[in-house]
Amino acid sequence: MSSSQILGTSCGQPISMFLYVCLYVCPVMRAAATSDSTSTESAGLTQSTRKQEIIKMTEQLIEAINNGDFEAYTRICDPGLTSFEPEALGNLVEGMDFHKFYFENLLSKNSKPVHTTILNPHVHLIGEDAACIAYIRLTQYIDGQGRPRSCQSEETRVWHRRDAKWLNVHFHCSGAPAAPLQ
Incomplete structure (x- = not known):
């Protein structure tokens, strides 16, 4: 393969082998060659800290849902949030808009206690500014007849950091609806 052969495109422009090696391979190799055990240890600490950040953001988001606080929810979510x-x-x-309906008509009107536990959270860091968390969401609530109930859902959330702020950009929920119908 010659250095002028096309490997793919970046921003719609062709990338040659030479440009690919200069832009992508050399910086990675240089970083790997200059790292030592101290930077590896601090990288591990940083990864652990970032994973805890994602768990904390997920807890804050669920707290906003449980409290029926749409304003707090919108601060944590990207305006173009996608979900299944x-x-x-x-x-x-x-x-x-889809989520706002539930906040206005169900969540904000709920005066009964709701408690959610995140079980077995597993965080995948995807570069410096993206992460994915998968977990079981166990929700305890009081039904319309005053009986305590529990429901479970399996959730995955994708987070993206922009301007030093984590935003939920996508989630997938399987199982029981996240908002128990009272």
Whole structure:
């Protein structure tokens, strides 16, 4: 393969082998060659810290849902949030209007306690500014007859950091609806 052969495109422009090696391979190799055990240890600490950040953001998002706080929810979610969830009946939902309906008509009117536990969270870091978390969401609530109930859902959320702020850009929920119908 000559250095002028096309490997792919970047921003619609062709990438030659030479350009690919200069832009992508050399920086990675240089970083690997200059790293030592101290930087490896600090990278591990940084990864652990970032994973904890994602868990914390997920907990804050679920707290906003449980409290019926749409304003807090919109601060944590990207305006173009996409989702697959039981309430959408298998359809991909985009934007905040679908979620706003539930906040205005169900979640904000709920005066009964709701408690959610995130079980077995597993975070995948995808570069510096993206992450994915998968977990079991166990929700305890009081039904319309005053009886305590529990429901479970399996959730995955994709987070993207922009301007030093993590935003939920996509989620997938399987199982029981996230908002228990009272």
